[in-house]
Amino acid sequence: MNQLIFGRYFPGDSFIHHLDPRFKLIFALIYVGLLFFLESTFYYLLFFVLTLLLMEQTGVKLAIYVKGVKPLIWLILFAVTLRIMTTSGGDVYLRYGPFAISSFGLTLGLQTFLRFVMIIFISTVLTLTTKPVEITDALYFLLKPLKYIKVPIEDLSLMLSIALRFIPNLLDETDKVMNAQKARGMVFGQGSLINQMKALVPLVLPLFQNSLKRAEDMADVLEVKGYQSNQKRSHYRELKWKKQDVFGSLFLLMLMVVVFVFQQ
Known part of the structure; x- marks a missing residue:
């Protein structure tokens, strides 16, 4: 990973x-x-x-x-x-x-x-x-014409920004969880296909739980900052x-x- x-x-x-x-x-x-x-x-x-x-x-x-x-x-x-x-x-x-x-x-x-x-x-x-964040700004610019047909491009841009931002974090977290499971005696990549799939369960569940917790924290931060997707806003970064x-x-x-x- x-x-x-x-x-x-x-x-x-x-x-x-x-x-x-x-x-x-x-x-x-x-x-x-x-x-x-x-x-x-x-x-x-x-x-x-x-x-x-x-x-x-x-x-x-x-x-x-x-x-x-x-x-x-x-x-x-x-x-x-x-x-x-x-x-x-x-x-x-x-x-x-x-x-x-x-x-x-x-x-x-x-x-x-x-x-x-x-x-x-x-x-x-x-x-x-x-x-x-620059990729998000570029995507927002390219999707801007869709705004006239009521497509929520602000929400799409925000989701893409969050997804790209947390891909490296998710990979690093996967590596940490895998090392922790290995320290407890878990073996990955060995045995039959069924055994290998079973070995992924202790890896997937903590990642899924942490992802939900991270999403909840992100939602709380956006709410505290008063973010509203339907409001017109300016951009701090000018392309x-x-x-x-x-x-x-x-x-x-x-x-x-x-x-x-x-x-x-």
Whole structure:
């Protein structure tokens, strides 16, 4: 659990740290969307190199990003293996019943692996270089048009801010509870699947209880401060669109042209 870094913010003075959170959120969403429109392995490798360059610009060590992928590596490999075994085409190297390993399946498997890794990396770039409260402000700005159709965007933004804020706390608390249970003789990750599920009960119940207690404390704090979701309020943090955000928007536009024009 302590290897998960999603939702954690790393203070820094990099170029990406100083970008407007609205641009970073839009860039991450469009960048992930573009990955699903890539057709050739060349463009997947091109975007993978670009992702590595963006990660390098954050000033955060590559080992931190790899550490964030490790907890999900088995899920990624399972999806890649399933894609390879169920896709046929090209030269067939091995066949067993309805499953086969072919050149086309291996190509799609590589593309699927790169897509999963890049999605995790670019999402991590966003959370490592942007404070949770800034992500909330950016989301509030993007959802603002929905306010005219009576969508409670203030409540949605508040819930997202609280969720992002407490993800690292929940992970740290999980690690503490697990260590406490291990000190009492509890063994995790051994035995049959049923025994492993039973071993999670002493872990889940304290976390669930602490989460409810934390939510109750948060509700009391909001009530004491007089928070009311239906009241119009100003913002302490003012978001400013700067020159680097304009250049970043032009770069994003260039990527869209590469995917939708030159790739064809």
